[in-house]
Amino acid sequence: MRTILVLMDTLRKDYLSTYNPTTNVLTPNLDAFAEDSLTFDNHYIGSTPCMPARRDLMTGRLNFLERSWGPIEPFDITLPKVLAEQEVFSHLTTDHTHYFRLGGEGYINQFTTWDFQRGQEGDPWHSIMRDPEWMPEQYHGRLRKQYQANRELWHENEEAYPTPRTFASACDWLETNKGEDDFFLQVEVFDPHEPFDVPQKYMDIYQKDYSGPFFETPVYGEVDVPAEAEEYIRNRYSALVTMTDVHFGRLIDKLKETEMYEDTQIIVTSDHGYFLGDRELFGKNYMHNFNELAAIPLFVKHPQGKKAGERTDEVTQNIDVMPTVLDAFGATTPEEVQGASWQPIFEDEPRDKSFALYGAHGITVNITDGKYSYFRSPNEENQPLFEYAGIPTTIRHYLGEADPAAIQTGRFLARTEFPVFKVPIKRAAILDGLPDVSEYTKDSLLFDLKKDPMQQNPVIDPEIEERYKTHLKTQLDILEAPVE
Structure with missing residues (x-):
């Protein structure tokens, strides 16, 4: 048995044609993957934002009922550790820098091995004391000096951006472990989270001309930019979704090339959405959890191809990932887990969950x-x-x-x-x-x-x-x- 969890941070379902046929955002690889998968129409977050959502995933419990953003606790029972008891190998490849900041302790240590691609957001990576080569004098929103320094190491070189490197790392891992069984692979990219930094060729798909100030990271709160800048930031997000989809496609191609696609359970989801001018707001966290934030995409490809191309309106959320994966490996779900496995959905059996x-x-x-x-x-x-x-x-x-x-x-x-x-x-x-x-x-x-x-x-x-x-x-x- 093999399971792969692909987590794309801040991925809104209404930007995907599987959920919204009127979207103009190009995601051909996710579209094709949906044809091989069961699409979940009522999938929700649990705890927000980033690290609370990851503790939900890792423990099958709702973090936000006890605490806010924080680490894996010494008393947590985690998915990779339970899998290890079943002699299932686990590997994480990620560019999510919060795992390595104060408040993100212990997550990576749950896995048998892990790999980290540096440079996202304010990751203190490129160590220069001078100002970065490009610091725009005029800009909307926020501008991180450290991120401007990091981007010197990849600017406009697509393969050197963190998301392409993370998917490439996953492909390398699959090549190294070609033909192996009994593994759990978590492939986690920070995109399309802000800053919406993307090579120009993807921006050209959505908006070639923009003459306003530099803008790739909104300030959380009421929209505070002109209408053309608001449209531009949505287009930057769309472009980043498309780039992320391109490199997700490379992962799927590698699985097919190594003949590990058909009989592998693959789960693709996100941690939360984001306001891109919706309701005249930017960002997340401070407002009610409307569906722009709370209703997130979920595609699950069954290892035997069950329910491929179908949809379900079962109410699910990310605390269900842990029991679902354990179920697939034949492992017992710990009593403290609050989520419910999705396996009964594939068997048309009743499931003990009606609320999120x-x-x-x-x-x-x-x-x-x-x-x-x-x-x-x-x-x-x-x-x-x-x-x-x-x-x-x-x-x-x-x-x-x-x-x-x-x-x-x-x-x-x-x-x-x-x-x-x-x-x-x-x-x-x-x-x-x-x-x-x-x-x-x-x-x-x-x-x-x-x-x-x-x-x-x-x-x-x-x-x-x-x-x-x-x-x-x-x-x-x-x-x-x-x-x-």
């Missing part, structure tokens, strides 16, 4: 059954709020730095005897650096997804809202959310 719960720690909690989506807003009076962490790191800093005397320690999590830090939180950690953004999540919202799939018109119906509020409370109990 998702959100961000300290911001919102959301639930959907594919018919309605309910967004429960935070409330300033809802105190206390805590993060529970065995390792108290978060994105680029430490939890509780402002008031360490208020931190408690104890055995607060039912599933482990490990003592953890119980850190009081007044503001969500992933909102650090942003102004007061509470306006964007001040109201709880209910949407009828059948009548209003674009989530434009909130439903005002106290009876239905009460029903989904009850569903939400029930799921929070089932998923062992801390009592507060």
Whole structure:
């Protein structure tokens, strides 16, 4: 048995023709792969953003119910470690630099081996003290000096960009291990995450002419650029999606060349979406988890070709990856895993999951059954709020730095005897650096997804809202959310 998980960061489903036939974005390799796969129409995130989503994938549990951005904990039971007990080899190839920053500890160490392609975002890689060769004087959005330094090492040389290098690394690994069995390969690219840096030949597909200031990384918040720049950044994203698709195609070609395509389970998904001017907003994290963020693509190719070219409306999310992979290898899923395997879907058997719960720690909690989506807003009076962490790191800093005397320690999590830090939180950690953004999540919202799939018109119906509020409370109990 072989399984490959391909994770493309920030990949929006509505930019893919399999989900949106009217899109102008070219993804011929994903389109062809969908013909060999089961396409999931109701697949959702779990925890956001990047590292919380990866802990979901790695542990089959919802990270955001206990903490925000953070590492693999010493008490976590992870997918690669369970596979290792079954003598299944695991390998990760990635360009995701957050694994190597404060708050990303322990993830790569779960794998038997791993490979890292450097240079994405603000990766402190190209070590120059001078200013980078090209620092535009005029620009929209954000400009990272370190990223401008890194791009000197690949500018306009497509094969040297991080995403092509990551897929090439995966192809090399497959060539080296041609014909082997019992492995789990995770191929993870940061694209099409911002900065939307892409060779000009891909931009030429979508927009050859642009005379405005340099722009490839929006500032999170309300759209703050002219209309032509807003259109341009969407085109840059589209171009990056197309480049990512090209190199995904090379991975598929290598699998076919090594005769490992047909009988390998291949899962392709993302971690979350992104606002590209939708609802007059840029970015993610600070607003409600509308489907632009929460409804993500999922294609699963069965190793025996079952349900190829078909679709399912089963409600799924990324915490289901771990039990699905373990199921395929014949391994027992640990009791603490909260996800549910997708294997019954391929056998037309009932599956014990009807809701997806998702959100961000300290911001919102959301639930959907594919018919309605309910967004429960935070409330300033809802105190206390805590993060529970065995390792108290978060994105680029430490939890509780402002008031360490208020931190408690104890055995607060039912599933482990490990003592953890119980850190009081007044503001969500992933909102650090942003102004007061509470306006964007001040109201709880209910949407009828059948009548209003674009989530434009909130439903005002106290009876239905009460029903989904009850569903939400029930799921929070089932998923062992801390009592507060």
